[in-house]
Amino acid sequence: MEGKNQISNEQIKALLITTVIGVGILSLPSDVAMILDTGGWVAIVISGLLIIPFIIIINELFKMYPGKSFFQIGEEVINPVVFNLFLGIVLLYIVVSLSYGIRVFAEVIKAYLLETTPTEVIIITMLVAISYIARSQIEVVARMAVMIYPIIIGFIIFLVLVNLPHMDYTNIYPIFNINYKGIPKGIFTTFFSYTGYEILILTFHLSEDRDKSLKYSLRGLFTVMGIYLIIFFITLSQYGIFQLKREIWPSIAIVKEVDLPGYFLENLDGIVMAAWVMVVYGTMGPFLYSSGIVLSNVLKTKIHEVFIPFFLPIIYIIALLPDNLVQVDEIIGPTLNYLALTSIFIIPTIIFISAYIKRRKKA
């Protein structure tokens, strides 16, 4: 109401949480357990803490140029050609990330809900649904995030409650058995579970109360970290370290273990899958939205909606390149990691440093 394109800090926090938590949460526990055994939580905590400086960098960058968007700042501080090159990398990252996410999503849906439906159908229908939110304005994406946020929280509470009676707490010991040599590798794995925080780049300058945005986004980051820790400990205590390593998607599989006699629903995985569709929607919507925004800024237009349909076939093709899930993790996974490293950690840092130097020179 009070001016267009304004979003509240509460919405920024919800947007951060829903964008970060996506397909990664399914395999995260087994991925870290593979490297660090029962000490996997250390990697989750450390990489979460490592994100903080990047959020602060983004915050400071917007503080230097109040009211300006990331793209305006970028054009101002570095060579426009270089900046457009950067945006190209970012675009590639977003597209690959969406392809990876949607392929994993389709495989999970196939495994738990629709055994006979072709992967292609699931991918296409989901892409069409996502393109609807991606064609909206940022405040709509933020509103949607606020509506999805309680579902994520409810999903976690539900997981804790149904698992509580069956958990074997001795499984989580030894907590401090940390393999220090494995920590860097563990961090490299968990670091990418926090991708998606870069949505802040598109929202900070639109905040209603700019001074508190940093506080709220850090709060969101800690919420994500807390959720990851809860999932890690639940799956660990339910399975024990040896079985946990063997599970592909332990976060969903544990629900299958639960059997609540006398309850209305026998297999809870259906409900969990249903909630999970929303969670993935909350991740991919903002991603596809930002792809449109980035391309519209490269091409210097204000409308991002028209570019969304252009991405859909590309995402579809890349998503179907690997033959199976193993290939997905072998081919797309590492590519994605390097792209993410460049586009959401290195590029903002470069822009921040150039902005800082430019500021210094002026002063």
Next chain:
Amino acid sequence: MGDSISKNLNQNVETLNSIFKDCDDVNYRFIEIGDNNKTEACLVFLDGLIDKHLISEYAIQLLLTNSKGDDSSIISLKSNLLDTLAKESIAVPGVEEAESMDEIVDAILSGETILFVDKASKALILSSRGWPTRGVAEPETETVIRGPRDGFGETLKINMTLVRRRIRDPGLKIKTTKVGRRSKTEVAVMYMEDIVNDKILKEVNKRLDEVDIDSVLDSAMLEHLIEDNYISAFPQMDSTERPDSVAASIYEGRVAILVDNSPFALIVPSTVGTLLQSPEDYYSRWTISTVVRLLRIIGIFLSALAPALYIAITSFHPGLIPTRLTYFLGASRINVPFPAAVEAFLMEITIELLRESGTRIAGPIGSTIGIVGGLIIGQAAVEAGIVSPLMIIIVAITTISGFALPSYELASGLRVWRFILMGLASVLGLYGIMLGIVVLSTHVARLESFGIPFASPYSGLGLQEGDLKDTLVKAPIQKLQLRPVFTFPKNKRRMRKR
């Protein structure tokens, strides 16, 4: 059309005659006034639209007797004839001078009486509106067990009075405009000057000004003309028959739009939260109101999802429900010759047909439809083995849930989406339903009502400030000391705790 009024009475009557050619309901009454009946005058009015008693007793009669004064009054009659008449001889509350023919035509059509006097360059408009009205009756749709029982009628003036009686504050402003080139329907915008947000008010006035249509017959038509998204299945304005609802909304800083000839007032801005409020919530104790509000939210989901879930579970995921229930489901469907999707569509279409016919036909035939629906569709279909008994229960739950929602328009929107979700469920099962839900919620998140996000407070606006206290639940009135924030009221506090 003659723009100005001629000094010659006969020419004026002639002009009117040509404008109202073949309009037999326009009446002309010629009288002679002044000393020795020297001056001719004419009253023009629309038969049926005026209060005849008022005009004959307090205008015609007095004109005939009072104006026949002595010589001095004749002189004054000549110098300022109309003024004298208005002051001395007409006992009607509202008297105005008219200068142009257009004004006069409008006035006649609205039910006023025009007095032409020979040799006067102006005419008098005597306010004489009075036509048979329904009177203040109990609202048909929003009945409450406890609370006031008066409802709006078709007359704008009476409706405005009903609201005014509840707001004895000079801050309550009522601005009337005319909408419709031909119908010239009167539209009243009501708001509390020191509470309402100026941007919302400005937007309302702007949109009302932009309407260019020949007729507006009901507030629903106006609603469709000024709402933000006319393609959506959902209403973006509250509509109510109850003056107490309107008064409460005005106190919240919202704007009410009353339309002549319509017993439904429009209230803007509105959100998902306000569409689920019923006046009863405020008259019952907060505990039961809270329970009822939560029930309504369950009602939304059941009304939209119940048949879709039935299709998804029976045809795609029988493993989701307990094994014994699966056996029961299988056994009850064993004779049913159709797939679950066909069965569900068949029954939902039948119940919609029943509903439609029941709405159109009231009274004795209406009850026949009830019997036909209950017996033939329900019992006979099950006994014949065309549908499973569970399907009947699903259909019943769906329909009941729809009626439990206070906003009929919202329930109708969900009815449309129910069929979309059923279609998705028949193709993609539970995954299809979830796709439908995410698209539906995105659609709701995209909607705005006069610039206010329609999904508030669930989408963020007012979430932290405590708007949930009066939408998701109903907190005790002592806890609702501030007005809801979604209207951005100028005056935030409505109650002070002692």
